[in-house]
Structure formats: C-alpha cells, structure tokens
Amino acid sequence: MPPRRYACAERMPEKASHAFTAKMCAGSRYMESQRPDALFVDPLASKLAGPQGLAQPMGDWIMVPRTRFGDDFVVQHYMGGTRQLVMLGAGMDARAYRLRLPDLKVFEVDLPILLQDKEPLLEGESLTVQSRTVVPTDFSSGEDWSWKLQNTDFDPTQPTVWLLEGLMMYLTDTEAAQTLRRIGGLSAPRSSLFFDAISASYVHQRIVVGGAPFLGGSDHYGALLQDLASFSRTQVWDFSSLRIDRRNRRLSKDWARSLEPTDLYGRNLVLFVESQKI
Numbered sequence: 001m002p003p004r005r006y007a008c009a010e011r012m013p014e015k016a017s018h019a020f021t022a023k024m025c026a027g028s029r030y031m032e033s034q035r036p037d038a039l040f041v042d043p044l045a046s047k048l049a050g051p052q053g054l055a056q057p058m059g060d061w062i063m064v065p066r067t068r069f070g071d072d073f074v075v076q077h078y079m080g081g082t083r084q085l086v087m088l089g090a091g092m093d094a095r096a097y098r099l100r101l102p103d104l105k106v107f108e109v110d111l112p113i114l115l116q117d118k119e120p121l122l123e124g125e126s127l128t129v130q131s132r133t134v135v136p137t138d139f140s141s142g143e144d145w146s147w148k149l150q151n152t153d154f155d156p157t158q159p160t161v162w163l164l165e166g167l168m169m170y171l172t173d174t175e176a177a178q179t180l181r182r183i184g185g186l187s188a189p190r191s192s193l194f195f196d197a198i199s200a201s202y203v204h205q206r207i208v209v210g211g212a213p214f215l216g217g218s219d220h221y222g223a224l225l226q227d228l229a230s231f232s233r234t235q236v237w238d239f240s241s242l243r244i245d246r247r248n249r250r251l252s253k254d255w256a257r258s259l260e261p262t263d264l265y266g267r268n269l270v271l272f273v274e275s276q277k278i
Ligand SMILES: C[S@@+](CC[C@H](N)C(=O)[O-])C[C@H]1O[C@@H](n2cnc3c(N)ncnc32)[C@H](O)[C@@H]1O
Pocket: 018, 019, 020, 021, 022, 025, 026, 088, 089, 090, 091, 092, 093, 109, 110, 111, 114, 137, 138, 139, 140, 141, 164, 165, 166, 167, 170
C-alpha cells in the first residue's frame, strides 16, 4: 500500500494548552538569551514566558535552531526586498521588537486566548519594525482568517514571508491543508515560507507537549505545498542535520542535504521545511 500523504491522530478539544506551548517557547528563548554565545537575544522573552513558561521551557534542542533559522529566513528575504511577514501561530514571539528591519510590516495570527494574554504584556514596548498587527483566529474552527488579514494593511499583491513555527504538528490533515490553501491564495510571486513539522510516522508516537497533542505530519510537504499553495521550490531538512555553530554564532546547513519523500518513509523525523513561490 502506498504511504498516506498525511497521518492523523484524534483531536482533543483543549486550546489553553496550545497557548501554553507558546509560553514554553518563550521560556527557552529567555534561556538562550542569557548565554554569552547566544544565537539570538530576545529581551522580552522572560516577560512573555511568565513564571509558567520559565518553569517549563520547550527545550533548546528545537528552539535554538528553529528560532535562528526563522530569524535568518526573515532577514534574508527582507534583504531581497520582501516587506511583510506573517507568523501563523505566532505565540509569544517578539521579532517585531527585536529584529531591526524598519520597513517590515509584521502580522501575528494566533488564538484569541493567546493574544488576550500577550497584548497587555507588550504595552509601552517599542517596535523595531514598521508596524505590528494581530489577527485572532482558531485554525481548527474553519474560520476564513484570510479575510481578517486582508482587512488590515496586509497586501496580497506583494511578496510575503510566512513563518509557521511550532504549528503544523498541532493541526489535523484537513486543518493543515486548509491553512496551506489560504497561504497560497494570499501569496504573491516571490513569497517564501518556513515551518517545522514532523514526518508521517512520527504522528503515531502520540506526542503531547504541554497538554497539546501532535495531530499531523507528512512525508510529502513538497507535493502539498505545490498542490495546495503553488509554492514550487521546496527543501526539506532533517533538523538534526543542521549544526549550531556557537563559535561563529550561526546556524549552518553546509553539510545537510534536502530530503525526498523516500528518505522519510517509516522514519520519525523533525523536519524544517522551506519553500518559495516563483
Ligand atoms: C509551540 S507554540 C509556537 C509559538 C511560536 N511560533 C514560537 O515559535 O514561539 C504553538 C502556537 O500555535 C498556536 N496554535 C496552535 N493551534 C492553533 C490553532 N488551532 N489556531 C490558532 N493558533 C494555534 C498556539 O496558540 C501557539 O501560540
């Protein structure tokens, strides 16, 4: 039997646990920020993590490479002329307050309960980008958040950098497909996207993080991005093949090879997926 494009486990209704995972991520960003050889510094991480996130950090094993990969990705595309960044499942991210990209418009999309918690914590803080706009939605509700985004100053005729860090594994196959379809509909040529995800087999490990279960993963992100979002140039990295080079304070993929679906079948892998719409 051919492998399924998407593997899926049962959904649990809890959403507070999803919002909590964002605090865990900020907890790890705080810890990294304390190091003399830090790969990024997030001055708001402690405040955004709060006592709960600081007590239960997500883990530097994933947060250091993922955050730095995302930072490099945004900066690289900003240098190439992209002026809008949309983060789906933005969580307690503070790039709008730490990346010095003065012409960048930042849009953060996440659960209403997360944003209700986050916004008061940011009062009085100074942006390092042009603007920051938040869009509350629940990707599992079926709501068409793309209309909400288009009611802001987001411009779908201009290229966009999309980041979905720590989101895809919490969505079912249907929700992930719908999300990618909406991204495709909002993405002008030269848009780019980065997300982390898990391979199809990994879903069967029934991982739960901070109370939120992993629900979806795939061995076919290249095909999904092409079919659902018209993103045609995809590279899939085994995240463990990326090297944290602390001496030079950079993330290196010099020795990594982009993987094909056949490399993934039957393997439990955490993937970094990057893609471009030509
Ligand atoms: C693991 S956190 C990652 C947060 C952030 N991207 C980071 O790297 O720090 C997952 C984020 O996805 C959001 N999320 C999960 N499921 C969601 C859903 N169904 N709708 C909207 N946001 C969701 C959570 O609220 C949370 O902020």
